[in-house]
Amino acid sequence: MAVLLSVFACTVKASDRPNVIIVYTDDQGFGDCSALNPDSKFKTPHLDRLAEQGVLFTNAHSSDSVCTPSRYGLLTGRYAWRTTLKRGVMNAEGKCLIKDHQQTIASFLRDQGYATAMVGKWHLGMDFPGTGPQTRDWTKPVQDMPLDKGFDYFFGIPASLNYGVLAWFEGRHAKVPPTLFTAKKPNQRHVDYRIKPPYQDTPEQTRKALGKRGMEVAPDFVDNQCLTRFTDKTIEWIRSHQQNDQDKPFFVYLPLTSPHYPVCPLPKYHGQGECGGYGEFMIETDDHLGRLMAYLDQAGLADDTIVCVTSDNGPENSWKQRIKDFGHRSNLHFRDGKRSVYEGGHRVPMIIRWPAGIQSPGRRCDALVGQIDLFATLADLLGQPIDNDQAPDSQSFASALSDPAAKHQRLPLINHGIKGRFSVTEGDWKLVFPHSGSGIELYQLANDPSETKDVAEANPRRVDTLRQKATRIVVDGRTTQGPRLSNDTGYWPDLTWISETQYADGR
Structure with a gap:
């Protein structure tokens, strides 16, 4: 029997519509994965x-x-700087950055017959009932949220834990409404903060107790429960789906809250690893991923389920302290971390497993790819076209999964920092544009992955070529071939290498 099972496992064929799970960690650096470090x-x-x-x-x-x-980029295949969000991040409350007519990976896959679920941290804007704590009516539904952007099911939190309105939302309602208030509390295991009881009845009471005006929180909310609840709900939803509609493929988007602040590992992980509370939190994160993988094995779903694990950006600033205290480099040898336009800010771990569809597993791929490309890659694997006005910056890298010998060539890839600075990478060359007193910079990443030697002065033609390509990507409203599209706003000052006339004229 064991031999027969082994032979069967080796001959499993990929279906036309594999299940898909995207696990999105939060602030996990390139060096926070032992397979890469x-x-x-x-x-x-x-x-x-x-x-x-x-x-x-x-x-x-x-x-x-x-x-x-x-x-936004991962879900839509479109750069967020094309929207009204030119710098920084959103609050928990606000108009969703994804417009109603805009396709997401979820809505695209739902159109292909998939059941879709999102479990975890959203942080793209929600419309809560009322205009603030004094006018809330939590019996009314939340609008302009995941269920309006292609997801059939939602369980999670609105944004990062320091933005408030913290409750366990399921569907359009908080399971227990966020009627109390709190602020950041000291964290004994890290340099950041905790969000945990006791909570206060009013913002003023929180200010008196903690020195800061309170943010909305539910009585039953505790920060260190996020990973457990999100993993449990994901497994629960997949199990229910399999029981009720197993002939229908599924898509799960699982954006975790770790290792983003607050670094709050459960007590069972205390003392594990050699990197303090941060290492403990990453070990816990990995354990929850293991729980999900074990369930897929147990349910017989692993072979034909695409699992992609990646991070939303590089590591938080505490990466510097970890080098001093523990000798651990969350950014590996790359320059800077979260918020930066340099490699440490946006070069992230990404692993894709699909036993039935990936040829020669266990290999590394050094080709330039972006998370923004996941949309087109999934569409390509399904053999389904994307409308010309959707996912305009997404380029499929499906060949890198199916053909170990494939030479994937990425179109110029734009990256962006928290204060609006741009860079563009093509092949081994990366051009960083002038911004806030800093000049133009050019790096040859193959020889200088740490971006220590600016070679712009010695390569004026390369600088000019990359500048022209980045300009075209911005003014055309797209990276891929197709009709010119509009960005959501007019010219903005962060486009330091493009004049207002060039932007308006599209050249």
């Missing part, structure tokens, strides 16, 4: 197993170096 001070065995069974991408990039715009 042999000197890591903690181990991530489940991430490593995914890499052994799939493809480990060593040159993958989030579309921005902070949270909201990266999530």
